[in-house]
């Protein structure tokens with residue numbers, strides 16, 4: 001039997017932990033449940049695979065059978081065990097397929113036109129100094145709002161040696177590239193050895209200054225983010241990680257352990273959330289999320305307005321809502337806890353933060369204060 005990583009062993013022992021309780025649902029030992037490879041092998045892909053303790057809504061059962069053509073469904077047993085037994089549960093809304101996905105008039109397959117911006121397969125080169133390098137196609141959970149639903153012709157792309165080598169060659173031959181964002185899919189769904197090999201290859205390229213990962217494993221498969229993985233990555237600093245918590249319900253003790261392993265290894269961890277209807281579309285929910293993230297040393301980085309991706313009309317919300325939330329945050333939360341609100345487009349990320357500039361009066365600048373009053377900053381305009 002494969003052993004559970006040490007730092008998660010604690011949760012196996014604690015009888016009231018999610019790990020211990022959920023292992024019982026799946027009739028395995030908690031040590032087995034805390035093994036990330038077991039979680040991946042037992043990804044829940046059809047209603048029959050759910051234990052009786054986790055009930056499905058009729059809408060979701062139908063979703064599983066009808067939705068494969070649009071976007072496959074799959075959840076780790078861990079993430080499924082985080083779900084509450086009610087339709088409005090924010091975890092359910094993110095992960096469970098629903099028939100509503102068929103009612104979306106505006107959604108597109110590739111809303112960021114990433115394919116047009118890929119000079120070689122899976123390297124998205126939009127900004128001069130940085131690239132997104134999509135080495136992975138698999139994910140622990142298939143988030144229903146994912147903007148990379150298209151998954152190109154998925155089979156065989158996950159950590160494909162040929163594609164990775166061509167990507168590395170492209171990066172090596174472009175000295176303007178200083179920052180490589182390793183993403184996917186989820187790049188942490190791979191062995192420590194293949195990840196180390198990839199990072200080592202990038203470190204051989206002198207102009208690559210920072211290497212960062214975009215991974216949702218702290219949220220969807222925290223057992224993957226072991227102390228061993230974190231220490232290995234730390235050998236290749238500067239390494240940064242961005243993860244993807246959308247609601248405070250996702251910050252379980254297991255998830256907190258995953259980010260703690262990273263930050264204790266000196267890896268700065270940021271968070272990219274997506275604003276989603278019913279999941280986090282209120283100032284109170286975003287505030288609780290961001291405050292809790294900072295308490296665990298995770299810096300809220302971006303709050304993305306939902307991408308115009310097919311099958312997500314029921315999860316999208318308006319920029320008006322987003323701006324109202326952003327306005328509430330400023331003044332009520334530490335600056336550290338406030339992300340930048342972004343509309344992501346094929347031309348790049350566009351910040352759409354609330355505008356406090358009211359105008360100018362001659363050379364004076366007129367501003368709205370956090371309390372909603374007018375402030376005249378003398379001579380600041382020109």
Ligand SMILES: *Cc1c(COP(=O)(O)O)cnc(C)c1O
Pocket residue numbers: 124125126127130131132181349
């Ligand atoms: C988001 C993104 C990046 C990283 O952008 P930052 O604003 O630096 O975080 C780089 N390349 C592509 C194609 C992206 O979509």
Ligand code: SF4
Pocket residue numbers: 138139140141142143145146147148184185186216
């Ligand atoms: S983890 Fe990221 S890439 Fe994977 S399905 Fe979720 S949003 Fe998409």
